[in-house]
Amino acid sequence: MNPTVKNTREPLFHVVKHAERSTKETVVLRLVAVLLSIVAGGLFILAIGQNPIAVYGTILEGSFRSQMAIQATIKFAIPLCICALGVTLAFKMKFWNVGGEGQLIMGAVFASFFALNFPNWNHWVLVIVMLLAGCIGGGLWGVLAAFFKVKWGTNETLLTLMLNYIALHLVSYLQAGPWRDPAANGFSKIARFDKNVALDKVFGVHFGWIIMLVLVAFVWIYLKKSKQGYEISVVGESQDTARYAGIDVKKVILRTMFISGAIAGLAGACQVSGSDMTLSMGVAGGVGFTAIIVAWLCQLNPAMILVVSFLFGVLEKGSSVVQSTFGLSSDCADVLQGIILFFILGSEFFVRYSFVGRSKKGVSR
């Protein structure tokens, strides 16, 4: 375009790649990022005229102050953790499943079908059927996107996104139409489930938390120790390599997306039968999106997902206390989560790259 070199000055800094930092350095880097995000969040709180230390203190105190508060915190963490485990499987395969929200909703819908229609079944039969139905609902919703991906290469990010909203409006159809509670005069909402439906409580929290712990172990073993898990990583690294090694890539994608969706669907089933006791449009409430962030933040490590989900539960529960104490919206949980992830995303750069400033003498080329 321009035959003469116009710009002879070296830029102020440029980026160089180096060997990946050691685990210790990476951990320090991430801690610094988290620390900086807490400072940035504090500045934000300061900017709206509140005392950051008081607000942060309230978040911590609010989520641990009593047995009930801790139970509520765990209740927040359960769907988030389960859903994050689900998307982890897809992400490992570099399949951008951003449809956790929709898969969770479909799981909730399938489970609610049994909760509403067969409340008199034997309790354990009903619970098991509901949880299985949740898996199938979420799994089918996940496999739908995978089907078009393997068949025609349809962009999975956008398709799973659309499926989220299709599922959401399906719930709005159900609550205004066939599943509408006639007793709620005028309101379109779904009736509260029968007591027989409720998941049993263990240590004061519905046993979804046990499912969550089992799933953490399952996903870890599945990814690290099983043949199928290995296939997932190979497909994620390079589909050509996978094909060369004789792996049926299409089958792996379909199977993995079914499991990924099924896990998210299980979260939905637990949410309606353990926590909400009804199906509403708020059943997922953004959990499916936050789960993606959690999974990424933890670099798809199941144990870390458990820890971070709990911490996000603290943020959620704490923010609801902040709402009542300071009159601030509980949306501040989302704001803080966003800030934390911005910093973590930024810090990842320094694991592999650094900035090199312009040298005074000029660079010998």
Place this chain on the structure above:
Amino acid sequence: MDLFIKFLVAAIGAGTPLLFGTVGEILNEKVGHLNLGVEGMMAIGACAGFMGGYLSDNFMVALLCAFLAGMLAALIYAVLTVTFMANQNVAGLTMTIFGVGISNFIGVYMIEKAESGTLKLPAQVTQQMRSIQIPGLSDLPVVGPLLFSYNPFVYLGILVAALTGFYLYRTKTGLNVQAIGENPGAADAASIPVTKWKYFNILLGGGICGIGGAYCGMIINGGVWISNSVNGLGWIAVALVIFAAWKPHMAILGSFVFGALRVLKYYKVGFMVGMPDAFFDMLPFLITALVLIVTSMRGNKGAHIPAFLGNNYFREER
């Protein structure tokens, strides 16, 4: 006939926020960045636009606030994905969660501060953003309502889309910029300043999304602040980019078609009457999903997807 004209007018109104979002996202995708933060940037624009109008009582100030806020949000995204080469999907999603969160948060904060317990745009700004009436022209039958009866956002949206189309397809800079989305390495070798134009496009796109958000915040709820006013429109905009085949002038058509889908439930005729509202709410998403599938079935022929979309560019690895 009267009803049909009313329907078209409503469709164009409902399509306008989508138009801004779509054009903003096209600018992003043309430099290879799949920005999933449109919803968030629009939410931030909604808040900034509304609060700007609320505090200043001036429509231009409101627009400027929305534009700058959208740009500021896009700056975060640009720093993360262009300079720090972070994963675009995750950065965009984070922007959406952050943007919707902070928008609702500030809304509640302002409501708490307001004495009346609600936020309503003051009289002058409401006057300024009202539909423009041109004496004589607006009173014409059919043509009057169809062409000369809209609020300023609608005309601004079409203007922005047309100018963006001109910039991308009719200027040398625009063609260079498109090369970045196709092959940044080659563009770099041809001494096109890749980083500079990536920032330029992403920031400009963010500002345009912000104005689309201002439509949601200020117009959709009739000048009263209600949380979540963007409510998924940003996602439809992301999808509309595909529908519009990455062309701003097609985005004008596409957003009005999708606007029509959004308002269809208020204008049911014939066989539609018995169908539930939820189905109509679902329709834009359902059709987008179908468009996605159909274009992929045709092997993405004529889809004009930028070849490098979704990948970050690191000079030393070209």
